[in-house]
Amino acid sequence: MRKIYIFDTTLRDGEQSPGVNLNTQEKVEIALQLEKLGVDRIEAGFPAASPGDLAAVNAVARAVKNASVMGLARSVEKDIDAVAEALKGAQDPAIHIFLATSPIHRQHKLRMSKEQVLETAQKAIRYAKKHFSRVEFSAEDAGRTELDFLCEVTTLAVREGVSVVNIPDTVGYMNPAEFGNIFKTLKENVAGIENIQLSAHCHDDLGMATANSLAAILNGADQVEGTINGIGERAGNTALEEVALALATRADYFQATTSLNLKEIARTSRLVSKLTGMVVPGNKAIVGANAFAHESGIHQDGMLKEKTTYEIISPDTIGLRDSKLVLGKHSGRHAFREKLVDLGYEQLTEEQVNAAFGKFKDVADRKKNVSDEDIRALLEEKMIETPEVFAIEQLVVSFDTHATPKASITLKTPKGIVKTTEEGNGSVDAIYHAIDKLTGETVELDDYTIKSVTDGTDALGEVHVVLKQGDSSAHGRGVSTDILEASARAYVDALNRLVDKRNGPTRSRRDNVTLI
Numbered sequence: 168m169r170k171i172y173i174f175d176t177t178l179r180d181g182e183q184s185p186g187v188n189l190n191t192q193e194k195v196e197i198a199l200q201l202e203k204l205g206v207d208r209i210e211a212g213f214p215a216a217s218p219g220d221l222a223a224v225n226a227v228a229r230a231v232k233n234a235s236v237m238g239l240a241r242s243v244e245k246d247i248d249a250v251a252e253a254l255k256g257a258q259d260p261a262i263h264i265f266l267a268t269s270p271i272h273r274q275h276k277l278r279m280s281k282e283q284v285l286e287t288a289q290k291a292i293r294y295a296k297k298h299f300s301r302v303e304f305s306a307e308d309a310g311r312t313e314l315d316f317l318c319e320v321t322t323l324a325v326r327e328g329v330s331v332v333n334i335p336d337t338v339g340y341m342n343p344a345e346f347g348n349i350f351k352t353l354k355e356n357v358a359g360i361e362n363i364q365l366s367a368h369c370h371d372d373l374g375m376a377t378a379n380s381l382a383a384i385l386n387g388a389d390q391v392e393g394t395i396n397g398i399g400e401r402a403g404n405t406a407l408e409e410v411a412l413a414l415a416t417r418a419d420y421f422q423a424t425t426s427l428n429l430k431e432i433a434r435t436s437r438l439v440s441k442l443t444g445m446v447v448p449g450n451k452a453i454v455g456a457n458a459f460a461h462e463s464g465i466h467q468d469g470m471l472k473e474k475t476t477y478e479i480i481s482p483d484t485i486g487l488r489d490s491k492l493v494l495g496k497h498s499g500r501h502a503f504r505e506k507l508v509d510l511g512y513e514q515l516t517e518e519q520v521n522a523a524f525g526k527f528k529d530v531a532d533r534k535k536n537v538s539d540e541d542i543r544a545l546l547e548e549k550m551i552e553t554p555e556v557f558a559i560e561q562l563v564v565s566f567d568t569h570a571t572p573k574a575s576i577t578l579k580t581p582k583g584i585v586k587t588t589e590e591g592n593g594s595v596d597a598i599y600h601a602i603d604k605l606t607g608e609t610v611e612l613d614d615y616t617i618k619s620v621t622d623g624t625d626a627l628g629e630v631h632v633v634l635k636q637g638d639s640s641a642h643g644r645g646v647s648t649d650i651l652e653a654s655a656r657a658y659v660d661a662l663n664r665l666v667d668k669r670n671g672p673t674r675s676r677r678d679n680v681t682l683i
């Protein structure tokens with residue numbers, strides 16, 4: 168297996184993400200985690216950018232012991248001096264200098280001819296070599312540089328004794344075939360290329376950074392540059408975790424490996440996200456919250472039978488505990504039953520599971536994710552099987568800050584389906600008036616409590632009421648994503664229990680199940 172060197176630029180190119188600004192302490196914290204992850208090279212910043220960045224790079228240089236710490240410089244002496252200053256005290260320092268080589272950059276930005284570019288690069292490399300034994304040279308915008316000129320620049324850099332020539336696709340313009348061909352061409356045409364390392368530095372403007380980096384590896388690149396979570400200028404850089412996992416998962420194809428301790432990937436990703444404030448999208452490869460989550464019934468069934476049906480990477484490879492089976496409206500009975508067993512409801516009959524599953528699908532239609540608490544709440548309600556003397560068929564509530572709240576209820580009663588509309592001091596009061604009228608029961612509301620059983624605005628609300636009727640009282644509970652519906656259900660549940668009590672010994676089947 169060929170070793171691919173990992174050059175992490177989270178603290179430099181990653182910090183170039185709009186809105187990201189890491190202080191010294193944060194840079195050191197990330198650098199130490201990158202060291203644990205096992206990256207070979209850490210580009211800690213751009214020391215000429217500001218005294219603060221110079222100090223931060225210096226702090227990183229002094230803290231890190233097991234990776235080479237590097238700083239970036241333009242091909243100008245004062246930038247190189249700043250890197251030399253910043254890397255004082257580093258165990259294994261190296262400099263990264265760059266100069267754009269593409270016609271667009273030469274003409275419009277640098278305003279240099281090809282000859283001036285070659286001359287400037289040569290002078291800068293020579294100057295850098297006075298301070299550093301290891302110099303990396305980058306031909307900025309290499310992707311849009313004429314191939315013969317890129318060969319010329321690389322030949323010069325090799326001749327001047329750099330250790331690494333980096334080929335950046337600065338604007339993410341390349342596709343894998345083209346980018347791979349650059350490496351093949353350099354390998355075949357640059358004298359002495361075998362004495363240096365070739366590096367790939369890709370950006371993700373067209374979503375091809377990882378693919379381009381892998382194409383570079385297949386065509387001879389020794390090093391890949393990138394960032395954790397793919398953060399960076401504009402659409403970001405190559406996500407290093409993607410390259411590392413592609414190499415590890417498809418070692419059969421790439422025949423290459425890295426020195427990364429893959430188990431540190433999840434932790435590193437979380438830290439970088441926390442300190443940069445760059446939220447990792449849920450569907451992000453490898454480190455997104457959904458990367459090891461399965462929602463649909465067919466996939467969950469496959470996962471329960473054999474994980475490799477739907478997972479090419481085991482979550483524990485990157486330091487996560489387990490895959491997640493997320494219950495939602497696409498889930499099926501296999502996953503639902505598994506969840507019930509997990510939650511301690513293994514004694515339920517097939518009939519009870521089916522009834523609970525139907526209820527679960529109702530909630531899932533209204534809620535993005537159905538949590539463990541939601542399921543517990545649903546089951547507890549389902550399993551207390553008091554005979555349903557009264558049942559809500561429909562509830563319509565009208566609320567207006569300038570009018571009296573009204574509730575229209577359609578109720579199933581022993582006399583048939585009945586309907587009424589009543590007003591109240593609030594929406595719940597109107598609902599309870601309407602239910603009183605339809606049931607003909609005279610009760611007193613002794614207690615009413617409401618709580619959210621799960622998180623978020625689409626959480627399940629749980630309402631508890633206590634109704635008194637003469638000497639008798641009964642507790643009722645209702646659960647719904649809508650608190651008015653939960654209130655109505657709790658009230659009707661309590662009424663049913665009162666009637667059940669009045670009718671003598673319970674006819675409910677609640678003894679079959681254990682309530683938690």
Ligand SMILES: CC(=O)SCCNC(=O)CCNC(=O)[C@H](O)C(C)(C)COP(=O)(O)OP(=O)(O)OC[C@H]1O[C@@H](n2cnc3c(N)ncnc32)[C@H](O)[C@@H]1OP(=O)(O)O
Pocket residue numbers: 180183213215216217240241242243265266267276277278307337400
């Ligand atoms: C592709 C990349 O990611 S490159 C790295 C990008 N990162 C950064 O730019 C972050 C740090 N940069 C900074 O803090 C500032 O830009 C500084 C301190 C480097 C320079 O600031 P200023 O002196 O104010 O110059 P400014 O940024 O406005 O312009 C850049 C100048 O550098 C020149 N330049 C750009 N790249 C290079 C290079 N590799 N070598 C030499 N000169 C360069 C530009 O042509 C321009 O020169 P000009 O002033 O003669 O027109």
Ligand SMILES: CC(C)C(=O)C(=O)O
Pocket residue numbers: 180239265305306307308333335336337338368370
């Ligand atoms: C400085 C260079 C390597 C860079 O970040 C780029 O070209 O994208």
Ligand SMILES: [Mg+2]
Pocket residue numbers: 180335337368370400404
């Ligand atoms: Mg870059």
